[in-house]
Amino acid sequence: xxxxxxxxxxxxxxIAIIALIVLIARYRLNPFIVITLVSISLxxxxxxxxxxxxxxxxxxxGKTLGHIALVVALGTMLGKMMAESGGAGSVIFSHVNxxxxxxxxxxxxxxxxxxxxxxxxxxxxxxxxxxxxxxxxSYLI
Numbered sequence: 813x814x815x816x817x818x819x820x821x822x823x824x825x826x827i828a829i830i831a832l833i834v835l836i837a838r839y840r841l842n843p844f845i846v847i848t849l850v851s852i853s854l855x856x857x858x859x860x861x862x863x864x865x866x867x868x869x870x871x872x873x874g875k876t877l878g879h880i881a882l883v884v885a886l887g888t889m890l891g892k893m894m895a896e897s898g899g900a901g902s903v904i905f906s907h908v909n910x911x912x913x914x915x916x917x918x919x920x921x922x923x924x925x926x927x928x929x930x931x932x933x934x935x936x937x938x939x940x941x942x943x944x945x946x947x948x949x950s951y952l953i
Contacts, residue, residue: 824854824858828851831846835850848869852869892950912931916930916931
């Protein structure tokens with residue numbers, strides 16, 4: 813009984829997966845280089861002509877890296893927005909540690925309750941404006 817070509821493709825794929833794991837985990841080779849070499853070897857074993865291997869590799873890697881670059885870029889922008897807006901949000905209720913709170917209280921001869929109300933509105937306004945500017949700038953940058 814002869815084995816079909818499809819069976820051998822499964823065997824080659826299994827060998828390729830084992831080779832990937834061993835070369836990366838055991839021998840600590842660079843994963844990108846190992847994946848490249850194993851992919852090219854698998855393509856040649858599967859019967860793909862050598863001229864077609866390069867084109868297929870470029871198309872597959874290019875498409876994958878294009879998607880990864882998009883995810884990284886969007887993630888970076890979102891992280892920057894969250895960091896900036898988080899910094900703006902932390903300003904809202906920082907009264908007790910803020911020297912300006914106590915200076916304004918003394919300078920305008922206000923009670924702690926009056927200063928607290930005034931300072932809360934002021935700091936909230938600053939935070940909301942900072943958040944709005946951050947979101948607005950994120951569309952421009």
